[in-house]
Amino acid sequence: MNPILEIKNLHAGIGGKEILKGLNLTVNPGEVHAIMGPNGTGKSTLANIITGREGYEVTEGEIIFKAKDILSLDPEERALEGIFLGFQYPVEIPGVSMTNFMKAAIDAKRKYKGLDPIKPGEFLKMMREKQALVDIPDKIKNRSVNEGFSGGEKKKNEIFQMAMLDPDLAILDETDSGLDIDALRSVAEGVNKLRSKDNAFIVITHYQRLLDYIVPDIVHIMYDGKIVKSGDKELALELEEKGYKLVE
Amino acid sequence: MKLQDNIIEYINENQALLNDSFPDFIKDIRTKAQQDFIKKGFPSQKNEKWRRTKLKNIADQYYHPGINMIFDKELKWESCVVPEYDRAVALVNGHYVAEKILEVLPNGIVIGSLQAATEKYPDLVKRYFNKLVAQQNKAFDDLNAAMFADGLFLYVPKNVQGFRLQITHRLDAKIDALINVRNLIILEENAQIDMVQCDDSNQHRSHFVTFNAEVFLADKAKLNWYKYQNINNLSAIFSNHYYEVGSQANLYTNFIELNGKTLRNEQFAQIIGVAAKVDLYGLYLADKLQQVDNVIFVSHDKEGSYSNQKFKGILDDSARGFFNGQILVKKDAQQTNAFQKNDNILLTDKARISSQPFLEIYADDVSCSHGSTTGQIDEDALFYIRQRGISKRDAQLLQLYAFTGEIIDAIKIPELIEPTKDLVKKRLNGKLDVCEDCILQCQTRT
Numbered sequence A: 001m002n003p004i005l006e007i008k009n010l011h012a013g014i015g016g017k018e019i020l021k022g023l024n025l026t027v028n029p030g031e032v033h034a035i036m037g038p039n040g041t042g043k044s045t046l047a048n049i050i051t052g053r054e055g056y057e058v059t060e061g062e063i064i065f066k067a068k069d070i071l072s073l074d075p076e077e078r079a080l081e082g083i084f085l086g087f088q089y090p091v092e093i094p095g096v097s098m099t100n101f102m103k104a105a106i107d108a109k110r111k112y113k114g115l116d117p118i119k120p121g122e123f124l125k126m127m128r129e130k131q132a133l134v135d136i137p138d139k140i141k142n143r144s145v146n147e148g149f150s151g152g153e154k155k156k157n158e159i160f161q162m163a164m165l166d167p168d169l170a171i172l173d174e175t176d177s178g179l180d181i182d183a184l185r186s187v188a189e190g191v192n193k194l195r196s197k198d199n200a201f202i203v204i205t206h207y208q209r210l211l212d213y214i215v216p217d218i219v220h221i222m223y224d225g226k227i228v229k230s231g232d233k234e235l236a237l238e239l240e241e242k243g244y245k246l247v248e
Numbered sequence B: 001m002k003l004q005d006n007i008i009e010y011i012n013e014n015q016a017l018l019n020d021s022f023p024d025f026i027k028d029i030r031t032k033a034q035q036d037f038i039k040k041g042f043p044s045q046k047n048e049k050w051r052r053t054k055l056k057n058i059a060d061q062y063y064h065p066g067i068n069m070i071f072d073k074e075l076k077w078e079s080c081v082v083p084e085y086d087r088a089v090a091l092v093n094g095h096y097v098a099e100k101i102l103e104v105l106p107n108g109i110v111i112g113s114l115q116a117a118t119e120k121y122p123d124l125v126k127r128y129f130n131k132l133v134a135q136q137n138k139a140f141d142d143l144n145a146a147m148f149a150d151g152l153f154l155y156v157p158k159n160v161q162g163f164r165l166q167i168t169h170r171l172d173a174k175i176d177a178l179i180n181v182r183n184l185i186i187l188e189e190n191a192q193i194d195m196v197q198c199d200d201s202n203q204h205r206s207h208f209v210t211f212n213a214e215v216f217l218a219d220k221a222k223l224n225w226y227k228y229q230n231i232n233n234l235s236a237i238f239s240n241h242y243y244e245v246g247s248q249a250n251l252y253t254n255f256i257e258l259n260g261k262t263l264r265n266e267q268f269a270q271i272i273g274v275a276a277k278v279d280l281y282g283l284y285l286a287d288k289l290q291q292v293d294n295v296i297f298v299s300h301d302k303e304g305s306y307s308n309q310k311f312k313g314i315l316d317d318s319a320r321g322f323f324n325g326q327i328l329v330k331k332d333a334q335q336t337n338a339f340q341k342n343d344n345i346l347l348t349d350k351a352r353i354s355s356q357p358f359l360e361i362y363a364d365d366v367s368c369s370h371g372s373t374t375g376q377i378d379e380d381a382l383f384y385i386r387q388r389g390i391s392k393r394d395a396q397l398l399q400l401y402a403f404t405g406e407i408i409d410a411i412k413i414p415e416l417i418e419p420t421k422d423l424v425k426k427r428l429n430g431k432l433d434v435c436e437d438c439i440l441q442c443q444t445r446t
Ligand SMILES: Nc1ncnc2c1ncn2[C@@H]1O[C@H](COP(=O)(O)OP(=O)(O)OP(=O)(O)O)[C@@H](O)[C@H]1O
Pocket: A014, A015, A019, A037, A038, A039, A040, A041, A042, A043, A044, A045, A046, A088
């Protein structure tokens, strides 16, 4: 079995400052990985680099996704290949309705696979189904992307989009931050329903609590641009108890 | 100043041709304008309102000054059937072209050629003609008055409502030409009309056009004026619009400036009554070396009126834009609400916008605001959209198109919304053909 994602000795930074300092990570189909680590250690940077955000320099190492080196691909190509990022800070896009945005995304994906644009009826049905999955209000469909959404709604909206796009690898960057307990549960349920033997998740979080709902196969502790310790879900509990002196 | 010299020479040599087809009261205005133009010529680049506009590339070029004066009988208006409109008329190279040159409709509306109206209804025309222009006398007003041959005349009697007029303003000279168009629009008390105008060009020729319109809104009159400008990359239109707005009258304009070498729209609205409402919307999209200017002036003379200016622009390549918006609230204009907003996106670091908002307030009980923003495409949003699999180009288009939404959403004629969206999308996509059928979506062209 080939891994979905394989990162080898990744060194990367921004503006001449090295942030990732030799990071290794292998994610296999069907797995859920959790990444924990102190503020500013490079978790979001890692997510950005996997998804191809411009402005970073990769100085060493490789990122293999589904047996392909993706470092030279544009963000949209990586997305179309099946990588999804749930943003730590979802962006507001005034004037672009959720419906139009999702329609454009679904059609881009279909085009990539050589399919015609989705039929309006089919699209609406799909929207309804996925909305129910994460329990977001119907009214957001007509609103501009993330505009005026509450913090929790924004995070749920990321999961909704993930459900719509059905990626092979989803990276969820602090999707649990700012969620109340019910929202947390419904986000986790959404993720659990989407888990399958073919896809994989990387869940970035500061709180062990989320991992009670989304049970990870492997927990990594990231520190100063590297993964310094990996273990099973007990590692998260241990970290909660001892703090980062566990790895210092 | 090649063009200026050519025009002066033409004026001096063609007095009879220029002046004889008009009654004396027009002739007087015209000969004075001719003298003034000879004296003053084109505006100087030192003039604050013209400093940002590249006039040189027009002034140094040759445009035949006389095409305008010769009515080419072959210029037939391609009749255009649009079910939602009550009348379709055309202005071709500055001449009114329709089945009848001047007609009175059963509801009393008079519509036709301004030149014909000066002969048939001299008293009516005399009461209004040049009244607003004379008060302001902006750049190119002299040239327009000195040289125009014709234009639209429209008179809407008291209480006549619901008339929708389609105007195709076409540049169609077979040589590079100067065209001057003069229009007079009069709405009596409680009259209401919609006008949808397309400025388009048929020939791949340079046209330099001055388009002047004087518009009178009596008390409670309502005018909605939509304009779509899509002319070839060689041509320029300088349009000066003057509005006199009476008590409880409503003036609404929405100008979509899509393409042209230089498009300049000046709008001067003087609210002389109380409790009037003026909404001026504009969207300008320019690229290559194009120039788009909007110069707006709203004057509140009396109390209790509302005005709103909202202009948005996207400039690509080395395009230049100029927005100059002024609100004047006179001493007696208490309880005025006046707003102004200009937002721009620059897509390259060579594109330029000069945005100049002005407020001048002499009354104390008023609510006014103005603002101007200039930005680039939002990089965070761009990445967010691309991360969902949407190409960079489409992600940009999505954002640019969203930016235009505020102006398009302000359109009040439902049948215009989809075609406008379509035009704007095509323009943003670089796929708008200047020979595209205009917004009016003719079903037949014969
Ligand atoms: N655009 C940037 N320019 C300069 N430095 C940056 C930039 N983006 C991130 N950094 C720096 O890189 C380091 C890692 O940031 P990153 O956002 O990846 O941390 P994180 O682990 O996600 O932290 P948190 O838990 O607070 O979300 C930080 O020191 C941050 O200040």
